[in-house]
Amino acid sequence: MNVVETSGLAKRYRSTWALRDCTLAVPAGRIVALVGPNGAGKTTLLHCAVGLCTATNGNITVLGDLAPGSLDALERVAFVAQDVPLYKYLSVRSMVAVARNLNSRFDQAQAEERLRALEIPPDRKVGKLSGGQQAQLALTLSLARDPDLLVLDEPLARLDPLARHDFMALVMAAVAASGFSVIFSSHVVSELERFADYLIVLARGRVQMLGDIDDLLAGHAMLSGPVEESDLVGEQFAVVQTRKAARHAELLVRTTGNSELPSGWESDHVSLEELVLAYLRDPSASMLPGPLTPDELEVSEVT
Amino acid sequence: MATVAASPVLPRRREHPVPWKAMARVTWLQRRSTLIGLLVLFVGCAVAIVVGQAGTHASYASFVANGCVQNSFHTPCGNFENWFSDNTDLFSAMVIALHVAPVVIGVFVGAPLLSRELESGTFRFTWTQGVGRSRAVVTTFVLLAVFVTVATCALGLLLNWFAHPFEIIGIESQWQSGLFDTTGPMLAAWTLFGLALGTFLGSLIGRTVAAMAVTAAIVGGLLVASFVWLVHQLEAFGALATTRRMPMGLGVGQLNLPGSQFNGPVGSWLVRAWFTGPGGKRLSSAAANNVIGRMYDAVKGKVIVDPSRWLSVHHYIYWVGYQPASHFWIFQVIAAAILILLAALLALATVRLVRHRA
Structure with missing residues (x-):
């Protein structure tokens, strides 16, 4: 089952296209990082997935075949929006009561236990909590809904490094306990590798890169060698990015073939941050899953 | 041998009963201060009316005891009439206060209902919860509508009770636009209209202060127009x-x-x-x-x-x-029905706006 599946999804706000021809399928049981520069369409895609926006063109379904925003979908999809919009004038206890009454499934004991563990005072007004505590509260309310899919829009943006760590630790612990799927958008590319196992890169409203992070990293390499041979090496590989100095060149390439490197050239692993940044720097480059090869199809059918 | 193919088992859609009790708790938690403020206002008006009515009770009892209801031309009746004419301040104040009630409710309950959610972004929390955005909005609106409608209807009935001696003596009449718009049914209908208009404008404009200002201008303007012109036009119809x-x-x-x-x-x-x-x-x-x-x-x-x-x-x-x-109650029913119909249309338009807001 795919937790989110889109086909030619497009969303226009007046004359601006926030998403264009966005086709993707996110398998269940993954922790998905949605990455892209400002205005790439990350929030729009997530809003479409939780029913906060309707597509201009194309289709989107969640948790198999549910329409986003339908009652069946809302019961199973939890969302923590950017800037954590909670009722600031309510106490934490009242905020929990509001969330409990807005949902047919809500584990209040679990929520209260988590808040106790996080040392968030139940009588304090939500607006008086720190940014990190507000984010933790929003996450706690979402987790208490026992979701099948948790959608987090820029959850780390306002948090300091310690709060970011605590926040993601809470997410990872809940995933380990319940096994639900997570999609989170983030600007903090350096920390993605520790949490996510699946990556979607959006740029200018389109999907630029999509796939299992391990596969994506295995499919790319950083080649370095004499600058005068860089063009020759570049012809053997699909080059994503080229960096040239006076005597030395670095090529970030896809390693789909078995091309041998000339002497003097070295191949190194690429980090996720390098990979993402390279693709973001060149919006024309894309890395999308193609049709399954006969071997892959056979494996897929057997499993 | 003929075989009968088993019909495919279709997945049953889950039923989602409307969580009225739960939404009543949410409405109370979210709007506690507004509801307490309204309750204080309503109780204050009710107490003022009861006190005012008690103040007129002795004079009106004497008016009745002296047979002035049947014949108001003998001597003591004029004194009672003068007393009532000189003691209309509280009554007039209550008529004005109840006229303002639909504006107050439209401005302070209706307009912020959705505009505050849209302005602060909390709609992204509420509308993504299990209850669903349309049901959250509809149940909250209905619960608030029942509360303010019942309360203002009761106040209107109390005002009619207060007005009764003044009407018998001939100083006031329920046909006059002041009292015509503040009977129980009409006050409730005006209040419902004010609430619905405020809610609609809040969802349309999405800015709390602007929605409050426009609501005040429209509901207030219509009430003034009704007082000055509309009621007279209605009452002239089919005379x-x-x-x-x-x-x-x-x-x-x-x-x-x-x-x-x-x-x-x-x-x-x-x-x-x-x-x-x-x-x-x-x-x-x-x-x-x-x-x-x-x-x-x-x-x-x-x-x-x-x-x-x-x-x-x-x-x-x-x-x-x-x-x-x-004919009085026929006109009351017609006028109240027009306002309730407008309120229903505004409520439907609000739900449509909310449903398609993206």
């Missing part, structure tokens, strides 16, 4: 006509006076008066005033016992258009 012998003090054109044994059917509401001349043709205002002038000139220096005699000699007939007392 019955009768001839009167005594046009003294009435004149022609719009009247808006209670009928009595002298100027119209008892208990009726006189809405307008006019003359017809020889041949039954209706006279213009200028021509009617000319006739009245000629009549006074003809009887100058004499005591006018019966001006209708001069009028009948000259083939003029004085007509009064009126609404019988039995």
Whole structure:
């Protein structure tokens, strides 16, 4: 089952296209990082997935075949929006009561236990909590809904490094306990590798890169060698990015073939941050899953 | 042998009962201070009306005991009438206060209902919870509507009770626009309209202060228009006509006076008066005033016992258009139904806006 599946999804706000021809399928049981520069369409895609926006063109379904925003979908999809919009004038206890009454499934004991563990005072007004505590509260309310899919829009943006760590630790612990799927958008590319196992890169409203992070990293390499041979090496590989100095060149390439490197050239692993940044720097480059090869199809059918 | 294929088992859609109790708790938690403020206002108005009514009770009891209801022309009745005329301050204040109630509710309950959510972004929390955005909005609106409608209906009924002695004595009438719009059903209908308009404008504009200002302007403007013009127009609709012998003090054109044994059917509401001349043709205002002038000139220096005699000699007939007392509740139902219909349309438009807001 795919937790989110889109086909030619497009969303226009007046004359601006926030998403264009966005086709993707996110398998269940993954922790998905949605990455892209400002205005790439990350929030729009997530809003479409939780029913906060309707597509201009194309289709989107969640948790198999549910329409986003339908009652069946809302019961199973939890969302923590950017800037954590909670009722600031309510106490934490009242905020929990509001969330409990807005949902047919809500584990209040679990929520209260988590808040106790996080040392968030139940009588304090939500607006008086720190940014990190507000984010933790929003996450706690979402987790208490026992979701099948948790959608987090820029959850780390306002948090300091310690709060970011605590926040993601809470997410990872809940995933380990319940096994639900997570999609989170983030600007903090350096920390993605520790949490996510699946990556979607959006740029200018389109999907630029999509796939299992391990596969994506295995499919790319950083080649370095004499600058005068860089063009020759570049012809053997699909080059994503080229960096040239006076005597030395670095090529970030896809390693789909078995091309041998000339002497003097070295191949190194690429980090996720390098990979993402390279693709973001060149919006024309894309890395999308193609049709399954006969071997892959056979494996897929057997499993 | 024929075989029957088993029909495929279709997945059953889960039923989602409307969580009224849960939404009532959410509404209370989210809007506790507004609801407490409203409750204080409502109770304050109710106490003021009860105290005011108790203050008039002794004088009205004496008025009744002296037989003034049947015949108000003997001596002590005039004193009671004067007392009531001198003690209308609290009554008038309550009429004004209840007129303002629909504006207050539209501005402070209706307008912020969705605009505050949209402005602060909390709609992204509420509309993504299991209850669903349409049901969250509809249940909250219905719960608030029931609360303010019942409360203002009760206040309107209390005001009618307060107004009763003033009406019997002849100082006030429920047909007058002030009291017409503040009966129980009409006040409730105006309040529902104010709430629905405020909610609609809040969802349309998405800015709390702007939505409050526009709501205040529209609901306030319509209430003023109703007070000054609309109620008179409604009451003139389908008026019955009768001839009167005594046009003294009435004149022609719009009247808006209670009928009595002298100027119209008892208990009726006189809405307008006019003359017809020889041949039954209706006279213009200028021509009617000319006739009245000629009549006074003809009887100058004499005591006018019966001006209708001069009028009948000259083939003029004085007509009064009126609404019988039995029509009062028909007009109330019509006016309230129009407001409730508008409120329902605004509520539907709000749900549509919310559903398609993306």
